[in-house]
Amino acid sequence: MTTTTAATPEAVAIAMEDALDWAVRDSLTTYVTKIARGGYTVDGGAVEREGGVFSFPLRRAVREGADWRFSFVGSVRFVAHGGLMDILIKDPEIVVGPDRGVLATHVADDPDELLAVVALAAALPEADEAGLTWSGVPTQLAPAAVDLFGTVYPAGTEMAPISIRIALDS
Template sequence: MTASGAGELRWAVRESLLGYVTRIARGTCEVSGGASEGDGGVFAFPLRSAVQEGPDWRLSFAGSVRLQAHHGLMDILIADPEIVVGPDGGVLATHLADQPDGLLAVVALDAAEAEADAADLTWTGVPTHLAPAAVDLFGTVYPAGEEMAPIEMRITIDS
C-alpha cells in the first residue's frame, strides 16, 4: 500500500529549545524547502512518499528547519526528515551530508498505531526521545533518551 503524496509531519522539536534559541540566545529559526512554522513553534513538513513495509510505514517528508544561535556555534538542522514507524516503535532521521549513509537518527518514536478513516492514516501525540546519535547535533545539552516534543503524521492513502 502506498500514499498519494498528500499528508504531513508536524513536530515542535522541543518547546524549551525553541524558546531558548529565539528569545534567550536571540538566534534564528529558518524554514525552507516546503516546511512551514505554525502556532506554538510546530513545524510542518509536507509528505513526499509513504510506503508500507509489513506492519511498518516508511515516510519521507520535504523541507528543513535550521535553528542557529551563538554566532553559528549552535546549529541544528532537520532536513528532509524520514520516519520509519510501526507498532513496535520507530525512528525519525534527518539528512546530513557528513553522515556515512547521509542520515542521522534524531529521535526514537514510541510504539505507535495509526488511526484510519476513509481516506487517511493518522498518528497523533507519538512520544519521542533523543537518539544517542543526535546528542552532538543538539550540542550535548540533552542526554540520549531525553523526551522531545511528540509528533503527529497524516497520510492520504491511494484507493
C-alpha cells in the same frame, strides 16, 4: 485506498495536506530566540504553523511488509551563538513498524546519510477510511542525536510530540 505496486513495496498516493508536524522542543526554540539571541529558518517546503509547530509536507509513503517509511521535505535550522550552535532538521523520515519507530533527519554534509533523532513512543499509526493518523505521539532523543543538539540534552530526553496525517484515496 489507491496504491501503486511494483512487487513490493507499496507506494501510497499523496495528497497536498499530508504532513509531519513537530515543534522539536519548546525549550530549544525559547533558548535560541530569546536567550541566545539567535533564530531559526524554515525552508524547502516546510512551514511554521501556530504554536511553533513546523510542518513538513509528505514526499513519499511506502509500506514494506509490516513497516512504513514516510519521507518528508523541508528543513528547519536553529542557529545561535554566532553559528556555534547550528541544528539542522532536513527532509525528515519516519520508519515505523508494529513495535518500534524512529524519526531521522538527513545530515547536512551527506544527503544520503540519515541520523536517528528521536525514538517514537508509539508504533504504527491508526488507519481508517480517511487515511493514517498519529496525534501527539511522544518522542525521546535518540543517542545518535545527542551531538546534533550540542550535548545539551542527554539521550532519552523528552522532545516535542509528533503528529502525522496522511489521506488515502479510496
